[in-house]
Amino acid sequence: MPPAGILVVSVVSAALLLTVAVGVLVGGEGRNMMLALERASHDGMGVSQLRDRDRVRHGRFLQQQQPLGVVDFPVQGTYDPYLVGLYFTRVKLGTPPKEFYVQIDTGSDVLWVGCNPCSGCPTSSGLQLELEFFDPASSSTASPISCSDRRCALGAESSDSGCSDQNQCGYTFQYGDGSGTSGNYIEDSIYFDSIVGNSLSSNNSAPVVFGCSTSQSGDLTKPDRAVDGIFGFGQQGLSVISQLSSQGITPNAFSHCLKGESGGGGILVLGQIVEPNMVYTPLVPSQPHYNVNLQSIAVNGQTLNIDPSVFATSNNQGTIIDSGTTLAYFAEEAYDPFVTAITETVSQSVRPILVKGNQCYLTTSSISDVFPPVSLNFAGGASMLLRPQDYLLQQNSVGGAAVWCIGIQKIQGQGITILGDLVLKDKIVVYDLSNQQIGWVNYDCSLSVNVSATTGTGKTEYFNAGQLDNNSSIRNKVYNLLIPNTIIAFLLHIVFFGVLTFL
Secondary structure, eight states: OOBTTOOOOOOOOOEEEEOBOOOOOBTTTTBOOOOEEEBOOOOOOOHHHHHHHHHHHHHTBOOOOOOOOOBOOEEEEEEETTBOOOOEEEEEETTTTEEEEEEEETTOOOEEEEEEEEESOOSOOTTOOOOOOBOGGGOTTOEEOBTTSHHHHHHHHHSEEEEOTTSBEEEEEEOTTSOEEEEEEEEEEEEEEEEETTEEEEEEEEEEEEEEEEEEEGGGGOSTTOOSEEEEOSSSTTSHHHHHHHTTSSOSOEEEEEOOSTTOEEEEESSEEEOTTOEEEEBOTTOSSOEEOEEEEEETTEEOOOOGGGGOOOSSOEEEEOTTOSSEEEEHHHHHHHHHHHHHHHTTTSEEEEETTEEEEEESSOHHHHSOOEEEEEGGGOEEEEOGGGTEEEEEEETTEEEEEEOEEEEOSSOEEEEOHHHHTTEEEEEETTTTEEEEEEOOTTSOOEEEEEOTTSOEEEEEOSOOOTTSOTTTOOOOTTOTTSSOSSOOOOBOOOBOOOO
16 A cells, blocks of 8 residues: 555556465474455445545555565465455454454554444444454453553654553554554464474464554544454564564565466465566665665567656655555556557557546457557566556457456656556565565466475575475475465465446
C-alpha cells in the first residue's frame, strides 16, 4: 500500500483468489513457521470503487525503515481480473491462544488487533468472518509496554507514539484514506508451527510486541470488509518479522510467487527463493517502503522518451514494489507515452476504443499474438519483462471481439509509480533485506521452488520445495510447498474480496 497522502485516480482491477499453504524454511536451525491466510469474496463493485480501494491501500503506507525477517510459504489461488481483494491471515495471540483475522500490509510495520473495549471498532464483517477482540486481562502472558521500555522508542519509528498516565506506551496510526486507530503496545505470545530438524513441531510460541487498539475511525469502522486488525510486513524494528528474526526464529528475506491463472496458486515465503536467471536491483536506501530505481520503460524493444527524473525517489515520490496493490500505477509523465506506444504498435491489428476514460482495444486475436512485450528497466541492469497479460485486463466481449483494457493506471501530479500484483504475478519476487535488494524472474508459480537456508555452521544450503522424503536427511530433504501438512511455516489461506464487473 502506497504512502499516506497519495491519491490514486484510476483502476481496472484484478486480484488473487488464494488459499495459501505456506511452508517456511527458516535459516540457522532448519525451522518452519505457520499461519493461515484467507481471502473472501465481495460482490457488486464497479471501477470507481476499485479505484477507491486501491487508493485506500496506497493511503496505508506508513513511514518505516530497516528490514528484518524471512519465511517461505506455498500459496493457492489465482490472480483474476474479475476479482479484487485484500490479503488477510489468521494469527493466534495470547494465552490461551485466540485467533484473529488481520490484513497483510507491506506498507506498514506493526501488527495490531482490536481490543476490548474499543470505540468505533466494527462488530460484524461483510466477509462472513466472526470478529474477535483481544482482552489483555484474559491472557496470562500479556504485559503492557512501559514508556521506559526501549521498544517504545522503536514504536515511534512507525507511528505517533506517546505515554499514558498509567505509564503505558501508546500509538496512533493515521492512514492516507482518512482512517486511523490508536491504542497501547503490549507484549504477548504469537503461536506457529515449526520444523526443527526432521520433525514438525506444532503450537510453538514466541513473545512479540503488537498493538492493542482501543479506537478506530474512518473506513476502519465500516463492516463491509472488516477484519480484526492489520499485520504490518514493513521494515521497522517493531514489525513481527523483525522481532522473530532478531530472536533467531526466522531469516531476513521473504519471497512470493503468485500464479496468474484461474484456479492457480502460489507461494509466499519468509525466506529466499533461489532460481537461475534471477535479476536483482538495489533497494533505495533509507526509505520507508520497498523503493527501487526504475530508469526506463521499453515497448517492443524501443525505449520510451521519458525523463528519468520522473522515477527518482524523493519526498514520497519514486517507484514502489507493493504486493498489497491490486493493479499497477505509472506517474503521469510515464503513463501517457506508454499508452501511446502500445496503441501505435497495435493500431493496425485491433480497434482502439475508450471505455469510461480507459484505453481499451477490440480484438478477435490472441493478445499474445498482437500486443508487444514491455520491459521495465531498473538500476543494476535488472529488467522486468511484462507479457501482454501483465499490463492488460479483459473486460468483456462485444460482437465476438474481446475488449482488453490497459490495466496499468495513471497517477496524476504525484510523481509516483507503484508496481502491484498485475505486474508481479507469474514471477518469483525476492525481498533480500539483508542485502537490501529485490530480485525477480518470470516463473510458473504452480511449480515447486528452491529455498536457501543458512545452517548452524554458517554454510548456505539449498532445499528444493518438492515432495517431502521422510527417508532423507534434513540436508537433502525435498519440500513441497503446495502440500499443507508437509513443511508448513505459516499455513496461509488467502481469501479474496469480490467478483465484480469492471466497467
